[in-house]
Amino acid sequence: MINFIYNTPTKIFFGKGEEDKIGSIVKEYGFKKIMLHYGKGSVIRSGLLTKVKAKLDENGIEYVELGGVDPNPKLSLVLKGVELAKKEKVELILAIGGGSVLDSAKSIAVGAKVDFSPWEFSIKNATPKDHIPVASILTIAAAGSDMSNSCVITNDETNEKRGFTSELNRCLFSVLNPELTYTVSKFQTGCGIVDTMMHTLERYFSVGPATELTDNIALGLLKAVYDAGKVAIKEPENYDARAELMWANSLSHNGLTGAGRPFVMSVHQIEHEVSGMYPEIAHGAGLAALWPQWAMKAYKACPDRFLRFSYEVMGITPTDNKTKDIEDGIQALKTYFKELDMPVTLHELGVKEDTLEALAYNTMFKGKRVLKDIITVDYDMALQILKDSF
Amino acid sequence: MINFIYNTPTKIFFGKGEEDKIGSIVKEYGFKKIMLHYGKGSVIRSGLLTKVKAKLDENGIEYVELGGVDPNPKLSLVLKGVELAKKEKVELILAIGGGSVLDSAKSIAVGAKVDFSPWEFSIKNATPKDHIPVASILTIAAAGSDMSNSCVITNDETNEKRGFTSELNRCLFSVLNPELTYTVSKFQTGCGIVDTMMHTLERYFSVGPATELTDNIALGLLKAVYDAGKVAIKEPENYDARAELMWANSLSHNGLTGAGRPFVMSVHQIEHEVSGMYPEIAHGAGLAALWPQWAMKAYKACPDRFLRFSYEVMGITPTDNKTKDIEDGIQALKTYFKELDMPVTLHELGVKEDTLEALAYNTMFKGKRVLKDIITVDYDMALQILKDSF
Numbered sequence: 001m002i003n004f005i006y007n008t009p010t011k012i013f014f015g016k017g018e019e020d021k022i023g024s025i026v027k028e029y030g031f032k033k034i035m036l037h038y039g040k041g042s043v044i045r046s047g048l049l050t051k052v053k054a055k056l057d058e059n060g061i062e063y064v065e066l067g068g069v070d071p072n073p074k075l076s077l078v079l080k081g082v083e084l085a086k087k088e089k090v091e092l093i094l095a096i097g098g099g100s101v102l103d104s105a106k107s108i109a110v111g112a113k114v115d116f117s118p119w120e121f122s123i124k125n126a127t128p129k130d131h132i133p134v135a136s137i138l139t140i141a142a143a144g145s146d147m148s149n150s151c152v153i154t155n156d157e158t159n160e161k162r163g164f165t166s167e168l169n170r171c172l173f174s175v176l177n178p179e180l181t182y183t184v185s186k187f188q189t190g191c192g193i194v195d196t197m198m199h200t201l202e203r204y205f206s207v208g209p210a211t212e213l214t215d216n217i218a219l220g221l222l223k224a225v226y227d228a229g230k231v232a233i234k235e236p237e238n239y240d241a242r243a244e245l246m247w248a249n250s251l252s253h254n255g256l257t258g259a260g261r262p263f264v265m266s267v268h269q270i271e272h273e274v275s276g277m278y279p280e281i282a283h284g285a286g287l288a289a290l291w292p293q294w295a296m297k298a299y300k301a302c303p304d305r306f307l308r309f310s311y312e313v314m315g316i317t318p319t320d321n322k323t324k325d326i327e328d329g330i331q332a333l334k335t336y337f338k339e340l341d342m343p344v345t346l347h348e349l350g351v352k353e354d355t356l357e358a359l360a361y362n363t364m365f366k367g368k369r370v371l372k373d374i375i376t377v378d379y380d381m382a383l384q385i386l387k388d389s390f
Numbered sequence: 391m392i393n394f395i396y397n398t399p400t401k402i403f404f405g406k407g408e409e410d411k412i413g414s415i416v417k418e419y420g421f422k423k424i425m426l427h428y429g430k431g432s433v434i435r436s437g438l439l440t441k442v443k444a445k446l447d448e449n450g451i452e453y454v455e456l457g458g459v460d461p462n463p464k465l466s467l468v469l470k471g472v473e474l475a476k477k478e479k480v481e482l483i484l485a486i487g488g489g490s491v492l493d494s495a496k497s498i499a500v501g502a503k504v505d506f507s508p509w510e511f512s513i514k515n516a517t518p519k520d521h522i523p524v525a526s527i528l529t530i531a532a533a534g535s536d537m538s539n540s541c542v543i544t545n546d547e548t549n550e551k552r553g554f555t556s557e558l559n560r561c562l563f564s565v566l567n568p569e570l571t572y573t574v575s576k577f578q579t580g581c582g583i584v585d586t587m588m589h590t591l592e593r594y595f596s597v598g599p600a601t602e603l604t605d606n607i608a609l610g611l612l613k614a615v616y617d618a619g620k621v622a623i624k625e626p627e628n629y630d631a632r633a634e635l636m637w638a639n640s641l642s643h644n645g646l647t648g649a650g651r652p653f654v655m656s657v658h659q660i661e662h663e664v665s666g667m668y669p670e671i672a673h674g675a676g677l678a679a680l681w682p683q684w685a686m687k688a689y690k691a692c693p694d695r696f697l698r699f700s701y702e703v704m705g706i707t708p709t710d711n712k713t714k715d716i717e718d719g720i721q722a723l724k725t726y727f728k729e730l731d732m733p734v735t736l737h738e739l740g741v742k743e744d745t746l747e748a749l750a751y752n753t754m755f756k757g758k759r760v761l762k763d764i765i766t767v768d769y770d771m772a773l774q775i776l777k778d779s780f
Contacts, residue, residue, distance in 0.1 A: 001633040003405025008398050014650070015393025212617060213634050213641070216610025224603035243391040244603050247649065251603070256646075259637065260404070 001211050001260035008254045010147045011173040014247065016239075018177045019048065019137050023055035025173060026092065026135075033062040035090040037081065037105045039069045039097045043139060046183060052096060052137065064088045069097065072279045073104035074156040075119055081108035082118065085132060092172070095136040099143025099195075099283075102136050106151040106169045109134045122153050122162040133172040139180045141246040142192030142284060144199055144253025146174035154276055160362070161276030176250065178242035186233060189245075190340030191284030193229040196249045197222055198287045202265040203258030205298065205305060207374050211260045215308070218257040221248050222313045226336065233340055264373035267294045270382055273362040274351060281349050288342040289349060292334045293388040297381070299326050301374040306330075346390045356386045391601050391650035398644045400537045401563040404637065406629075408567050409438065409527050413445035415563060416482065416525075423452040425480040427471065427495045429459045429487045433529060436573060442486060442527065454478045459487065462669045463494035464546040465509055471498035472508065475522060482562070485526040489533020489585075489673075492526050496541040496559045499524045512543050512552040523562040529570045531636040532582030532674060534589055534643025536564035544666055550752070551666030566640065568632035576623055579635075580730030581674030583619040586639045587612055588677045592655040593648030595688065595695060597764050601650045605698070608647040611638050612703045616726065623730055654763035657684050660772055663752040664741060671739050678732040679739060682724045683778040687771070689716050691764040696720075736780045746776045 013021060026034060036052065043049045044067075056063055066081050085093065085108055095105035110128035111118030120126040136146045145151075149170055152163035184192070204218040228244035235241065251257065271286040299306040303326060310316040310329025314336075319325055334344055343349050351359075360383035364370065371377040377385070403411060416424060426442065433439045434457075446453055456471050475483065475498055485495035500518035501508030510516040526536045535541075539560055542553035574582070594608040618634035625631065641647065661676040689696040693716060700706040700719025704726075709715055724734055733739045741749075750773035754760065761767040767775070 001405070001630055001637075003408065004402075006402035006404060009401070011399070012394075012396035014396060015391070018393065209630070211630075211634075213611060213614035213638050216614050217607050220606025220610045221603060224606050227602060240391055240599070240601075243650070244601075247391075248603050260633070 002208065002262060004259050006255055006259055007149075007167055007170065008147060008256070010171045010254075012147070012176060012250065013173065014176045016177060016179055018175050019051065019180070020055065022052055022137065022175060023059035023061060025175070026056065026061050026094070027059040029092070029172070031061065031092040033088065033090055034092040034094050035081070035085055035088070036063050036065045037069065037093055037095050037101055037108070038067045039101050040067065042183070043096050046180075048137070048139070048180065049096060052094075064090060069101045069104045070279070071100050071282065072154045072161060072275055073100040073107075075117075075153055076156050078104055078107045078111060078118060078153060081105075082111035085112040090132060093132055093134045095134060096139070098138065098140035099145040102134070102143070102145035102171070103151045103153060105134045105136075106145070107153050108132075110166070110168060119153070119155055121164050121166070122151075122155075124164060128166050128168050131168040135173045136171050137175045137180070138246070140184050140188060140192055141181055141242070141249035142195040144196065144249050146171055146176065147250045147254035149255075150253070152272065154279060159277050159279075161272045163272065174250070176246050178239055178246045181242050181246060182237045184236070186236070187341055188282070189232055189236070190342050191282040192249065193225060193245065193340055194284035194288045194337060194342060196245065196252045197225050198267065198284075198291060199252040200257040201291065202267060203261060203263045204309070205295075205302065205374060206258070206261045206263050208261060210304070214257065214259045214261060219308060219312045221252060221257055222309070224248055226313060229340065264371050266371045266373050266377045267291050269371055270359070270363050270377070270385060273359045274346065276362070277355060277359060278349070278351060281351075285343055285349060288337040289344055289346050289389050290385060292330055292344070293385050295330045296327070297385065298375045299330070346386065351390070353390060356390065357383060359386055392598065392652060394649050396645055396649055397557055397560065398537060398646075400561045400644075402537070402566060402640065403563065404566045406567060406569055408565050409441065409570070410445065412442055412527065412565060413449035413451060415565070416446065416451050416484070417449040419482070419562070421451065421482040423478065423480055424482040424484050425471070425475055425478070426453050426455045427459065427483055427485050427491055427498070428457045429491050430457065432573070433486050436570075438527070438529070438570065439486060442484075454480060459491045459494045460669070461490050461672065462544045462551060462665055463490040463497075465507070465543055466546050468494055468497045468501060468508060468543060471495075472501035475502040480522060483522055483524045485524060486529070488528065488530035489535040492524070492533070492535035492561075493541045493543060495524045495526075496535070497543050498522075500556070500558060509543070509545055511554050511556070512541075512545075514554060518556050518558050521558040525563045526561050527565045527570070528636070530574050530578060530582055531571055531632070531639035532585040534586065534639050536561055536566065537640045537644035540643070542662065544669060549667050549669070551662045553662065564640070566636050568629055568636045571632050571636060572627045574626070576626070577731060578672070579622055579626070580732050581672040582639065583615060583635065583730055584674035584678045584727060584732060586635065586642045587615050588657065588674075588681060589642040590647040591681065592657060593651060593653045594699070595685075595692065595764060596648070596651045596653050597692075598651055600694070604647065604649045604651060605695075609698060609702045611642060611647055612699070614638055616703060619730065654761050656761045656763050656767045657681050659761055660749070660753045660767070660775060663749045664736065666752070667745060667749060668739070668741060671741070675733055675739060678727040679734055679736050679779045680775060682720055682734070683775050685720045686717070687775065688765045689720070736776065741780070743780060746780065747773060749776055
């Protein structure tokens with residue numbers, strides 16, 4: 001087990017109706033003026049935004065608003081948010097929505113404390129030292145941004161999608177009511193299931209010896225998501241299934257499922273380039289297409305870890321042929337993704353074949369890095385994974 | 391899944407040599423004068439206290455000291471600590487030791503902000519509203535007090551042992567170096583394993599339907615402790631085994647393994663009376679004697695949960711006789727406790743038979759409460775568990 005820092009300061013208010021407390025929660029923290037940040041319609045249509053405003057009004061909390069966040073949130077809107085936050089001197093940014101809204105809020109939060117573009121943080125030219133606190137009311141179980149230290153933004157001038165991690169990216173608090181995810185479409189529910197699984201899969205499949213407690217938690221989470229996902233896809237208003245997915249979304253990306261292990265998340269890195277170049281592609285759908293091809297190349301480097309995954313998550317019956325058991329496990333996950341209506345090739349997602357080389361090149365930050373994990377992903381390997389996923 | 395608040399603000403510095411950072415960590419938080427609180431010798435003999443002082447000196451941090459904490463920490467020392475903390479205006483209490491030192495520090499921390507005895511918090515006559523922050527360098531994996539919201543103190547005038555929970559009881563940060571537990575005796579290692587397991591067992595065996603993610607995490611933690619415990623007892627300097635036990639100690643009592651479930655911890659409540667009346671009895675040893683007898687009475691109320699425990703933690707091979715499988719699982723845990731050299735009867739622990747009725751009466755707070763969990767523990771049930779554990 002390697003040394004680690006575990007820092008999960010986000011206070012979670014989990015369960016039915018918890019968003020009704022938003023006014024009193026914000027008041028208790030002592031904030032007087034906040035920014036409401038949201039997307040393009042669902043929080044308006046559902047009435048959630050109206051309810052939040054009413055609760056803030058009741059508690060005498062002032063607010064300004066910035067809606068319009070796109071999936072794969074754009075730098076151009078972040079810059080508007082930075083201007084607004086500075087001008088209005090907001091004390092808290094409340095993200096109401098999913099991972100995109102949260103990440104947009106996080107970028108605004110650090111951008112509001114500097115006199116340059118927060119894109120400098122995304123491309124690691126600068127490290128944030130201060131921020132406006134961010135909190136969330138989550139409406140989709142997927143990105144785990146409600147507890148994570150990560151923030152991923154797309155530069156809509158260059159089509160580059162870049163993430164940076166910082167402990168300042170941890171939310172102050174997050175309100176998680178599974179009922180708010182009842183209206184998430186089947187496709188978006190599927191994308192969320194993939195994203196949640198992938199945050200743990202990419203931690204679990206990493207270098208080094210077994211770390212039993214962390215491994216057991218990782219596999220237990222994957223199994224819970226696998227089971228709850230099957231139910232939620234068929235019964236979108238099944239509370240317990242939605243609750244399992246929502247809580248897993250948080251734990252999968254807050255550091256718990258990789259504690260004591262190094263992690264690189266190679267498949268995430270490749271996918272960020274795919275949905276950076278093709279912003280219409282949902283992150284989870286891109287991951288679903290890429291992971292199986294990565295896994296087929298990686299499993300020889302840690303067969304024991306893949307075997308546990310096959311047996312304990314995918315329910316493969318052990319045979320004498322361990323290689324087959326591993327490949328059956330990978331195939332079973334691919335089949336599961338199909339059941340979730342996930343496209344499992346880049347082709348289906350609309351990626352053009354003649355952009356694969358550029359995607360591989362971008363993954364290597366144009367030749368500036370190599371991803372060293374259980375297999376080294378360099379330009380050639382990235383290209384091979386992209387081609388095999390096509 | 392029931393609504394819950396999840397609040398784990400404690401920042402964890404985990405791994406080899408992490409205590410070397412103590413000076414810079416305290417400095418980074420901005421504290422200038424702190425109290426060092428510790429027990430009766432091991433942190434002195436090991437050189438840890440000297441090292442901590444040197445690191446604080448290097449960083450220009452002033453400190454006052456209060457040693458002498460006993461296992462089952464006493465109110466009389468807490469009161470001395472309150473006086474010292476007030477007089478010296480300390481800004482942080484750094485507990486160096488195990489759960490007893492931590493709980494003593496937590497009681498001082500809330501006591502220093504009021505003009506009455508903090509025992510009033512323990513007996514729930516008052517609720518703490520403010521505190522001096524508490525941090526820890528942990529030297530034994532057991533109580534989970536480094537991340538928990540609980541604090542248990544013994545009133546050495548009345549021999550009452552009482553716990554209270556408060557979010558103010560969460561440490562600001564905790565330093566966890568598994569190497570510091572190499573010198574923990576076999577007996578104390580065993581007690582710690584039992585205590586860690588029990589914090590999760592008493593959450594897992596609770597009312598309500600399955601909560602798959604939380605249940606999987608709980609069972610995965612129990613299995614990891616079971617495996618690592620076997621190794622650590624035989625190889626006290628096995629880093630990975632000590633690391634698994636230490637990390638499990640924290641996660642087992644920070645709320646993770648019971649998220650979304652109600653919990654009562656009936657066996658803990660009975661044991662607090664046992665080691666309250668007999669302060670020489672280690673908490674873990676008391677739990678080891680009591681739990682199997684509670685379990686034999688409780689399993690009919692949630693057989694499915696006991697079956698998962700038997701199969702997934704204790705490794706019982708499924709048969710057609712589910713009752714037998716459950717009882718075999720309970721018996722297997724008892725056998726495991728014996729392998730850890732734990733006394734498995736109250737008699738062996740030195741409890742006198744003519745005090746069992748008083749212990750049952752005290753558990754009910756002298757007739758003022760009944761513990762409603764998967765089975766209701768009233769006076770008669772508590773007495774029966776005590777008698778059968780004798």
